[in-house]
Amino acid sequence: MIIGVPKEIKNNEFRVGMTPSSVLSYKKAGHDIIVETLAGQSIGFTDEDYTEAGATIVASAAEVWTADMVVKVKEPLPEEYGYFHEGLILYTYLHLAPEAELTHALAHNKVTAIAYETIQLDNGSLPLLTPMSEVAGRMSVQIGAHFLEKAHGGKGILLGGVPGVEPGKVAVIGGGIVGANAAKMAIGLGADVSIVDLNPDRLRQLDDQFQGRVKTIMSNPYNIAEVVRRADLVIGAVLIPGARAPRLVTEDMVKMMSPGSVIVDVAIDQGGSIETIDRITTHDQPTYVKHGVIHYAVANMPGAVARTSTLALTNVTTPYGLQIASKGYVRTALDNKAIAKGINVVAGHVTYQAVAEAHGYTYTDIYSLLQ
Ligand SMILES: NC(=O)C1=CN([C@@H]2O[C@H](COP(=O)(O)OP(=O)(O)OC[C@H]3O[C@@H](n4cnc5c(N)ncnc54)[C@H](O)[C@@H]3O)[C@@H](O)[C@H]2O)C=CC1
């Protein structure tokens, strides 16, 4: 199979879908890899590194997208939709629930769209989302701490406090991978940390994991309002796999926060979990202020630490990608239920229920198309 790796074009997105080491693995499995020139240059993977690993470097994105399978990081942007072609396997983050136009373009062009974030193991975990959630969770606290400084518009709070002065309060809404990693960093800084989740077993795990150094709180509107009102930093970290994020923090709750507080909505890639988040922001212009509160809503946070993130991402995407490339998506999906859950769109059908519901498509069970 010919597999293409384009240069990412999202704002400040320096990650790349394959490292030279991944190229080597695909080559050994008998595939031909074409990489757009300079795709990994800014994070230390030169065209020569890719060539030595066995890839062919091409000058344009258009050439890369003629491949049988494209391995990317971020969802395609509208300027890339024109490259879609029937039968193309697109293997990348897609986050289709808030992306009607992209869903339509994939279905209309009969692309087989395999979303990293919905590949799901039997235990419910999301192995291709986990590493980027670890990165974004850890980043969310350093970003929050930065914007709490006066010079960056914040209220002038040091999250760790100092002897004689109480620490800052961090409220994490959603205690999964992002939430636990945010809590780890916030505790490390000495902040007063609360985590809200809907799943009592998850709250028990977090209580054990952090040995009483976090307050675990059951998710309901009353508790969320209380924890948000008191917080200096709110981190949005909920997820219902594949679906649009629930807007748990309402505008009225945000109005109750004190001026100069900060919200980092990591869940923005699934549409956002805070009612006052009305736009996706970029690394170039990461924040805006509403009701006196600084809002941060960057949908590709790991792109800022692109070398760490690319290595962590390709560690997990390469083994699954190799199965898809070597067996084809039909055989792979029949053999591997986790990968079948990653197929969101195929042959014009929307095969992920939450995505179909979000955009008014008829849901088609993937297995009905594979028999
Ligand atoms: N902005 C960015 O650059 C990035 C965003 N993300 C996003 O962060 C979000 C969180 O990802 P993960 O932590 O990996 O997901 P996860 O599945 O590990 O955790 C989500 C948690 O939310 C909880 N939850 C669901 N509904 C809830 C409710 N009503 N109230 C309270 N908690 C609720 C679940 O019980 C679960 O513990 C996702 O949207 C993911 O795509 C991840 C990486 C980068």
Ligand SMILES: CC(=O)C(=O)O
């Ligand atoms: C999860 C995701 O969309 C990202 O890492 O950018």
